[in-house]
Amino acid sequence: MNLKLLLAEDDDDLRQTLVEALEMEGFDVYACVDAEEAIEAAENDRFDLALLDMIMPGATGIEAISNIVRSQPNIGIVISTAFGTVATAVDAMKKGAHEFISKPFDLESLVMTLKRVHAQRTTPPSLAGEKADKVFAALANPIRRQTLLKLMVHKRLRFMDLCRLVEVDNHTRFNFHIRQLKQASLVEQSESKVYFLTTEGKKLCASLFSEQN
Amino acid sequence: MNLKLLLAEDDDDLRQTLVEALEMEGFDVYACVDAEEAIEAAENDRFDLALLDMIMPGATGIEAISNIVRSQPNIGIVISTAFGTVATAVDAMKKGAHEFISKPFDLESLVMTLKRVHAQRTTPPSLAGEKADKVFAALANPIRRQTLLKLMVHKRLRFMDLCRLVEVDNHTRFNFHIRQLKQASLVEQSESKVYFLTTEGKKLCASLFSEQN
DNA sequence: TATAGCTGTCAATTTTTCTTATCATAATGG
DNA sequence: CCATTATGATAAGAAAAATTGACAGCTATA
Numbered sequence: 001m002n003l004k005l006l007l008a009e010d011d012d013d014l015r016q017t018l019v020e021a022l023e024m025e026g027f028d029v030y031a032c033v034d035a036e037e038a039i040e041a042a043e044n045d046r047f048d049l050a051l052l053d054m055i056m057p058g059a060t061g062i063e064a065i066s067n068i069v070r071s072q073p074n075i076g077i078v079i080s081t082a083f084g085t086v087a088t089a090v091d092a093m094k095k096g097a098h099e100f101i102s103k104p105f106d107l108e109s110l111v112m113t114l115k116r117v118h119a120q121r122t123t124p125p126s127l128a129g130e131k132a133d134k135v136f137a138a139l140a141n142p143i144r145r146q147t148l149l150k151l152m153v154h155k156r157l158r159f160m161d162l163c164r165l166v167e168v169d170n171h172t173r174f175n176f177h178i179r180q181l182k183q184a185s186l187v188e189q190s191e192s193k194v195y196f197l198t199t200e201g202k203k204l205c206a207s208l209f210s211e212q213n
Numbered sequence: 214m215n216l217k218l219l220l221a222e223d224d225d226d227l228r229q230t231l232v233e234a235l236e237m238e239g240f241d242v243y244a245c246v247d248a249e250e251a252i253e254a255a256e257n258d259r260f261d262l263a264l265l266d267m268i269m270p271g272a273t274g275i276e277a278i279s280n281i282v283r284s285q286p287n288i289g290i291v292i293s294t295a296f297g298t299v300a301t302a303v304d305a306m307k308k309g310a311h312e313f314i315s316k317p318f319d320l321e322s323l324v325m326t327l328k329r330v331h332a333q334r335t336t337p338p339s340l341a342g343e344k345a346d347k348v349f350a351a352l353a354n355p356i357r358r359q360t361l362l363k364l365m366v367h368k369r370l371r372f373m374d375l376c377r378l379v380e381v382d383n384h385t386r387f388n389f390h391i392r393q394l395k396q397a398s399l400v401e402q403s404e405s406k407v408y409f410l411t412t413e414g415k416k417l418c419a420s421l422f423s424e425q426n
Numbered sequence: 427t428a429t430a431g432c433t434g435t436c437a438a439t440t441t442t443t444c445t446t447a448t449c450a451t452a453a454t455g456g
Numbered sequence: 457c458c459a460t461t462a463t464g465a466t467a468a469g470a471a472a473a474a475t476t477g478a479c480a481g482c483t484a485t486a
Contacts, residue, residue, distance in 0.1 A: 046368065070412075074365070074419055086297035090313050093306035100303050133355055140353035141444085142346055152287070155259065159463055173445060175464060180443095193463075199283075206287055207420050354474085372433055386475060388434060393473095406433080 002028045003118055006050040008038035008064065009080075010057060018051075025111050035064035042071040049118055051110075052097075054081035054088065062092045069096035076117040080105065131185075135204070138184035143168060143177045148186065148197070152205050156194045215241045216331055219263040219288075221251040221277065223270060231264075238324050248272035255284040262331055264323075265310075267294035267301065275305045282309040289330040293318065344398075348417070351397035356381060356390045361399065361410070365418050369407045 005027045009015040012033075019029045030045070032038040034056050042050070050068055052061030061079055068075060079092050082103040089100055098117045101110060138144055143166060150165045151157060157165070163174040178195065181187040186201035197205065218240045222228040225246075232242045243258070245251040247269050255263070263281055265274030274292055281288060292305050295316040302313055311330045314323060351357050356379060363378045364370060370378070376387040391408065394400040399414035410418065 046366075081299075084299035086294075086299065086302045086313050086315070089299045089302040090306060093303060094311075098307075100299050102299070132358070136349075136352050136354075136358065137443090139349045145345070145349065153259075160461080170446070171463075172447080172465090176444070179464090350473090373431080383476070384433075385435090385477080389474070392434095 002026055003048040003114075004028045004030070004046065005114065006030050006032070006038055006041055006047040006068070006075075008032045008035055008050070008056065008061060009053045010034055011053075021107050022111070025107075027114070035059035035061060039064050039067040039071075042068040042075070047072060047075055049076045049078065049114055051078050051080060051114065054079050054092075055083070062088065062095060062097075065092060065095040065097055076114075076120070078113055078117055080110075134184040135186065138180045138186060141177060141180070143174070144181055147178060147181060148201065148205050151187065151195065151197045152202075156190075156196045158194055162195055215239050216261040216327070217241045217243070217259065218327065219243050219245070219251055219254055219260040219281070221245045221248055221263070221269065221274060222266045222293075223247055224266075234320050235324070235327075238320075240327070248274060248277035252277050252280040252284075255281040255288070260285060260288055262289045262291065262327055264291050264293060264327065267292050267305075268296070275301065275308060275310075278305060278308040278310055289327075289333070291326055291330055293323075347397040348399065351393050351399060354390060354393070356387070357394055360391060360394060361414065361418050364400065364408065364410045365415075369403075369409045371407055375408055 003026070005022060007015065007018060007022070007029050009018060009031070010033055015031055015033070019031050022029050027049075030041055030047070032041060035052070036059055038050065038052065039059075041047075052064055052068075054061045061081075065077060068077065076099075077097045078099045078101055079097050080101050080103055081088075084100055084102060092100070098120070099113055101113050146166045147162065150162060154165075159175075159178075160171065162178070163171055166174065168174040168177075178187065181201075182189075185198055186204065187195055188198050189195055216239070218235060220228065220231060220235070220242055222231060222244070223246055228244055228246070232244050235242050240262075243254055243260070245254060248265070249272055251263065251265065252272075254260075265277055265281075267274045274294075278290060278292075281290065290310045291312045291314055292310050293314050293316055294301075297313060297315060305313070311333070312326055314326050359379045360375060363375060367378075372388075372391070373384065375391070376384055379387065381387040381390075391400065394414075395402075398411055399417065400408055401411050402408055
């Protein structure tokens with residue numbers, strides 16, 4: 001199964017060379033002469049990876065990132081550049097790029113970089129597993145979400161403190177809900193009975209917050 | 214309400230200057246002489262921001278990022294450096310840094326950078342809103358999650374095609390579930406009745422996938 | 427025209443989730 | 457020691473979610 005690569009490179013010779021070489025390496029390459037063409041392609045087709053030249057006439061590779069990521073949030077993006085600065089690198093990463101590669105580059109490095117970026121981006125979907133069932137069922141309830149929120153802020157809390165923070169006046173009601181969070185492995189207790197988020201709980205909560213950006 | 218800043222800077226004079234100046238700007242500064250101390254502080258206390266010098270004896274600011282982010286996934290991280298390269302910038306961003314600032318810097322720039330990073334990282338918690346209720350309720354069901362997954366892969370699908378992909382043999386059962394996704398604004402239909410993910414649906418799904426990294 | 431397939435609505439029924447009451451044990455303070 | 461508070465388990469009943477069946481309108485094809 002070939003990886004689909006969206007290539008944007010204004011230098012004709014280099015673009016042709018890359019197409020031929022990368023297709024020999026097993027990529028399905030869709031080549032664009034500029035960023036605008038790449039943006040349009042990303043809206044109409046699905047790609048695993050994008051290799052964008054930073055400096056192109058018209059919109060730059062960096063300017064194209066946001067648009068491409070908007071169309072395809074899971075695409076892996078590599079920026080190629082001869083003149084990289086820290087500021088442009090940071091800007092590109094913030095927009096969604098995953099890796100930089102400096103011109104001139106050898107083909108072997110490029111292929112390895114592309115495959116590594118793809119491997120890192122490809123995540124096995126576990127949305128249907130039994131574990132995911134418990135986690136998502138736990139998240140469906142507002143009391144439980146509030147509980148996670150309070151634990152994010154305060155890190156360690158005792159049962160009744162937490163119950164009062166969440167504003168549930170019936171402790172057995174709260175007990176039922178925090179048991180669901182424990183069974184979903186989002187929350188656990190120390191020996192002294194203090195509640196805190198598990199590592200998985202922290203990651204999930206951070207993701208749900210940062211998702212609001 | 215002051216922002217809590219974790220500062221790691223091995224240069225004594227600069228560190229003292231920064232502490233005094235930043236506290237005058239309204240930050241609560243916890244100063245560390247090295248990365249190890251900063252890592253430990255992040256495990257024991259909550260911070261809004263971290264300002265880490267890139268080059269320090271022992272572990273570098275960059276090496277500390279992963280540990281700090283693991284303890285506090287929502288912290289805003291700024292790296293200060295006199296010698297930045299594209300490679301180190303990209304590496305730091307991948308580990309979780311949000312911004313670079315080059316030495317020598319003026320205090321005004323630093324403060325603006327810190328506040329901007331914090332403003333971008335602070336997200337209004339909407340885990341308890343009515344809209345969130347619908348979204349999370351929709352995600353609680355395995356059929357609905359599978360539906361989102363299929364739409365991520367195929368982008369546009371007709372009702373019966375989607376129903377068969379999700380392997381639900383009773384179409385009215387599937388209809389009930391896809392209605393819930395529509396009501397949660399995760400999925401919508403074109404005029405030709407084709408189903409596709411909304412922007413919000415795409416972002417949420419991408420977050421849930423990338424969360425598995 | 428008749429038939430098959432697609433897509434959708436509505437409501438009765440079933441299943442799952444949540445609330446509440448009761449009870450229990452442990453810990454703390456006067 | 458006693459009273460109070462904290463924390464937790466269990467089960468019945470209430471509420472919410474999901475399933476299922478009946479029906480409908482639309483489109484395409486023979």
